[in-house]
Amino acid sequence: MQPNDLDRIARQIRLRDLQAVFEAGAGHIGGEMSAIDILTALYFRVLRISPDQPKHPDRDRFVLSKGHVALALYVTLAKRGFLPEEEIGTFLKPHSRLNGHPNCTKVPGVETNTGPLGHGLPVAVGMAKAAKLTGAEYHTYVLTGDGEMQEGSNWEAIAAAAQFGLDNLTLIIDHNRFQQGATLKDTNNLAPFPAKLEAFGWDATEINGNDMDEIVPALERRGNRPHAIVAHTNKGHGISFMQDKVDWHHKVPNAEQYQIALAELSETL
Amino acid sequence: MKDVITSPKLHDCRDAFVAVLERLGADNPKIVAVCNDSVGSSKLNGFKSKWPERLVNVGIAEQAMVGVGAGLANGGLLPFVCGASCFLTGRSLEQIKADIAYSNANVKLIGISSGMAYGELGPTHHSIEDFAWTRVLPNLPVIAPCDSVETAAAVEWAAHYDGPVFLRLSRVGVPDLLPAGHRFELGKANLLRDGDTITLIANGTLTHRMLKAADLLAEQGVEARVLNMATVRPIDVEAVVSAARETGAILTAEEHSTFGGLGSAIAEVVVAEAPVPMKVLGVPGIFAPTGSAEFLLDEFGMSPAAITEAAIALIARKSFRA
Numbered sequence: 243m244q245p246n247d248l249d250r251i252a253r254q255i256r257l258r259d260l261q262a263v264f265e266a267g268a269g270h271i272g273g274e275m276s277a278i279d280i281l282t283a284l285y286f287r288v289l290r291i292s293p294d295q296p297k298h299p300d301r302d303r304f305v306l307s308k309g310h311v312a313l314a315l316y317v318t319l320a321k322r323g324f325l326p327e328e329e330i331g332t333f334l335k336p337h338s339r340l341n342g343h344p345n346c347t348k349v350p351g352v353e354t355n356t357g358p359l360g361h362g363l364p365v366a367v368g369m370a371k372a373a374k375l376t377g378a379e380y381h382t383y384v385l386t387g388d389g390e391m392q393e394g395s396n397w398e399a400i401a402a403a404a405q406f407g408l409d410n411l412t413l414i415i416d417h418n419r420f421q422q423g424a425t426l427k428d429t430n431n432l433a434p435f436p437a438k439l440e441a442f443g444w445d446a447t448e449i450n451g452n453d454m455d456e457i458v459p460a461l462e463r464r465g466n467r468p469h470a471i472v473a474h475t476n477k478g479h480g481i482s483f484m485q486d487k488v489d490w491h492h493k494v495p496n497a498e499q500y501q502i503a504l505a506e507l508s509e510t511l
Numbered sequence: 512m513k514d515v516i517t518s519p520k521l522h523d524c525r526d527a528f529v530a531v532l533e534r535l536g537a538d539n540p541k542i543v544a545v546c547n548d549s550v551g552s553s554k555l556n557g558f559k560s561k562w563p564e565r566l567v568n569v570g571i572a573e574q575a576m577v578g579v580g581a582g583l584a585n586g587g588l589l590p591f592v593c594g595a596s597c598f599l600t601g602r603s604l605e606q607i608k609a610d611i612a613y614s615n616a617n618v619k620l621i622g623i624s625s626g627m628a629y630g631e632l633g634p635t636h637h638s639i640e641d642f643a644w645t646r647v648l649p650n651l652p653v654i655a656p657c658d659s660v661e662t663a664a665a666v667e668w669a670a671h672y673d674g675p676v677f678l679r680l681s682r683v684g685v686p687d688l689l690p691a692g693h694r695f696e697l698g699k700a701n702l703l704r705d706g707d708t709i710t711l712i713a714n715g716t717l718t719h720r721m722l723k724a725a726d727l728l729a730e731q732g733v734e735a736r737v738l739n740m741a742t743v744r745p746i747d748v749e750a751v752v753s754a755a756r757e758t759g760a761i762l763t764a765e766e767h768s769t770f771g772g773l774g775s776a777i778a779e780v781v782v783a784e785a786p787v788p789m790k791v792l793g794v795p796g797i798f799a800p801t802g803s804a805e806f807l808l809d810e811f812g813m814s815p816a817a818i819t820e821a822a823i824a825l826i827a828r829k830s831f832r833a
Contacts, residue, residue: 299587347615353585355614358605364575365610368582368590371567375543376587395606398575405570 243287245454251321252282252454256480257507258317258330264500266313266334268342272490274314276418276451276475277385281318283457284383293323296350302380303369305353307362308387308416309343310492316340316349324351360393362386363413367399370411370468383461385414389421392430397442403468404443412461413444413470416451418477420488439470451475481506521684525554525623527659528680531666532591533558536565542670543567543583545592547576552682553593553623573598577606581616589617589670595629596622596638596679604644611675612648618676619669625655625679626716626766627794627804634798638679643771645677646744652697653743655679655765655773657718658688661741664695672697681716681766683804688719688739698742700750706734709826710754710761711818714741714773717764720808723815728822735822746776748784755785760825764792764813766804788828790821 243251255278263269285291289302306315313333320327332338339348343357354365366384373380386396403411415435419426426433436446445465449456451473460471477491478484481503495503536542536558544558545567559566567583569576573594580592592599599622600607611618622641629636646653654669654676656662662680669676688703703718704725711721718739725735736758738750754761761781763774774791781789792813799807808814812821 303585345613347613354581354616355609358609360574361578361606361609364578364606365582365585367575368579368584369586370582371579372583372586372588375564375583378586382582395574395578398569398572399578402569402572402575402579406567 245458248282248286248454248458251286252279253480253507255282255314255317255321257504259314260481260500260503260507262313262317262330262333263494265331267494268334268492269313269494270310270492271494272420272477272484272492273308273387273416273418274311275479275481275484276477277308277311277416278314279452279454279457280385280414280416280473281314283454283461285318285322287458288461289383290380293351296324300378300380303353303366303382305356305362305366305369305382305384306344307356307359307384308390309356309362312340312342312344315344315352319349319351325349359387359390360395363396364399366411367403367406367408370403370408371406373410374406374408381410381412383412383414385416387421388415388417388419388426388433389429391415391432391435400439400442400444408468409464409466411468413468415470415472416475417472418475420477420486420491422491424488435470435472444468444470446470446472448472448474452479519686521686522659523682523684524656524659524662524680525682527662528621528666529554529557531663533561535667535670536562539589541587541589543588543590545569545576545580545583545590547571547573547594547598549594549623552595553621555593573602574606577603578610580618581610581614584616584618591619591621593621593623595636596625596641597636600638600641600644607645607651608648612651615650616675617673620675620677622677622679624682626681627799627807628682630803630807631801633801637799639767639794641679642743642765642767642773643775646776651675651677652745653677653679654741655715655743656741657714657739658685660687660689660691660693661695664693665741668695668697679715683716685716686719688722698745698747700738700740700747702736703739704735704737706736707758708733708735709822710736710738710758711764711822712738712740712754712761712773712777713764714739714743716766716808717813720813720815720818721764724818724822727815727819733822733826740773743773743776746780748780751777751780752784755781755787759787759829761787761789762792762818762822762825763789764818766808767793769793769795788825790825792818792821
C-alpha cells in the first residue's frame with residue numbers, strides 16, 4: 243500500500259476514533275491522534291500479520307506500550323479485520339472486551355497487556371530475544387509515548403536490547419511533546435532522545451511521525467543494531483483546535499466541538 | 512504415618528530445582544532461564560554451561576527481567592525467571608501483575624532465598640511479604656514447597672502447566688519429608704500425620720518444624736494432624752474445612768509476615784466455612800532484628816518447643832467454645 247492510500251486510511255481511523263470518544267464520553271484523543279499515522283503504516287503496510295491467524299508463530303509483533311490510546315489500536319485492528327468494525331461501538335461499555343487499556347486475553351491482535359507505562363518495551367525485548375533464540379524471522383515493534391520514556395524500566399530494556407544485539411527490534415517514540423498535565427519540557431525533559439539512545443548502543447532516526455513518506459521507510463529500515471524512531475508528532479493531529487493543547491490529553495469534545503472536528507476530518511477524507 | 516520419611520540430612524531446595532530444570536531442559540529446547548545477575552545464587556551455572564545461549568541474563572534490572580520473561584513466552588519459549596524473591600516480587604510486582612498474571616503469560620517465576628533465608632543481611636533482603644503480594648493476583652498459583660522432593664515435583668508440574676506460576680524456594684537446608692516419587696498437585700495439601708485434637712498447617716521451611724512439634728505434642732498425649740500446604744493460592748478449602756470440623760483448632764506457621772500469607776488465606780476459609788479457634792505464627796508485622804534465618808524463626812516463636820506451647824494454648828481455647 244502506498245503513502246496516499248495509507249493517508250486515506252489514517253483519516254478514516256481518526257474519524258472513527260473521534261466518533262467513539264464522543265459516544266463513549268472518554269478516551270485519550272490527543273495521543274490517539276498523534277499515533278494513528280504510525281499505527282496505520284504498521285498495520286496496513288509494514289507488519290506481516292494475518293487477521294485469520296492472530297497467534298501465528300511467525301507473525302510480526304507489535305506492542306502498544308502507551309496502552310491508554312487503546313481505542314486507536316482497536317479502531318485500527320477492526321479496520322484490518324481482527325475485530326468486527328461494529329464492535330467499536332461497545333468501547334468502555336459494561337463487559338465490552340474493549341477496555342480502556344488493551345487486553346491480550348480477550349482482543350485478537352493484542353500481544354501483551356499494557357496500561358501502566360514502561361511495560362511494553364521490556365516485553366518487546368523479550369519477544370525479539372525469543373526470535374534470536376529460536377531463529378524465527380519476525381520483527382518486533384513497540385510504540386511508547388515520549389513522557390513514558392521517563393520510566394526507568396524502559397532504560398533497563400534499552401540497555402538489555404543493545405547487549406543482546408537485537409537488530410530485529412524497532413522502538414517508535416511518539417514524540418508529541420506533551421504528557422498528561424504539561425509539556426515534556428516543563429516536566430522531566432528527556433528530549434532530545436537520539437543522542438541518549440545512541441549512547442546506549444542503538445541506531446536512532448528522527449522523522450515527522452505524521453508524514454507517511456517518512457514513517458514507512460523508517461519502519462522498514464533494517465540495520466545491525468536495535469533501532470529507535472523518534473517520531474515528531476502533534477498531539478491532537480488532524481483536529482485544529484486540539485493540536486498541541488495539553489488539555490486534549492483525555493478531554494472529550496462537546497457537541498459543538500465534535501461537529502467542528504467531524505467536519506475537519508471529513509473534509510480531508 | 513509410614514509415608515513420611517524423616518531424614519536427618521538437610522537439602523538446599525535450589526539443588527532440586529536446577530536438577531529438574533536441567534533434566535527437562537535437555538528434552539525441551541524451549542526452556543530458558545532468565546535472571547538478574549543471579550546466576551550463582553539461583554544455581555544456574557550448570558544450566559549456563561550446558562546451554563549458554565539459553566541463559567538470558569538481563570543484569571541487575573528486575574523490571575526488565577520480568578517483562579523480558581513475558582516477551583520470551585510470547586515468542587514461544589518456556590521461561591523460568593529466577594531471582595532473589597525479595598527483588599523479584601518487590602521490585603517488579605507491577606510487571607508480575609500486568610505482564611504475567613493479567614496477560615496470563617506462560618512464565619514460571621522462581622523466587623530464590625525467600626522468607627528470611629538471607630538472615631543477617633536484614634529486612635531489605637528478607638522476602639516475608641511475597642505471599643501477600645502475589646496471592647491477590649488472579650491467574651497466578653503461589654507455591655512454597657517444603658522439601659527437595661516437593662520442590663522437584665513442583666518444578667516438573669510447573670513446566671507442564673500452561674500458565675504463570677510463582678514458586679517460592681529457600682536456600683536454608685530442610686530434611687526430606689515427602690516420599691520419593693511424590694507427585695505435586697496444585698491446591699492439594701499433604702497429610703503428613705493424622706490426629707484429632709488440633710491441626711498444624713505449614714509450608715516451606717516450617718513444615719518440618721511442625722512435624723517435630725507434633726512429635727513433642729504426642730509425648731504429651733496430644734495427637735495433632737499435620738498438613739503440608741505448599742499451595743497458598745488456590746488454597747485447599749476442603750482440607751482446611753475438614754481440619755476445622757474434625758480437629759476443632761488450627762495452628763499455622765510460615766516464614767512470612769502474619770499479615771496476608773498462608774495463615775491469612777486459611778483464616779479466610781475458616782471464618783467463612785467452619786469457624787474454630789486459630790493461631791497464625793509468622794513474623795509479627797515487624798522488620799526483623801539481626802540474626803540467621805533459623806535464629807529468627809526461633810525468635811518469632813516457631814521453634815518446635817514454642818509451636819508446641821502455642822498448640823497447647825490453642826487447644827485450651829477450644830474448651831471455651833459454647
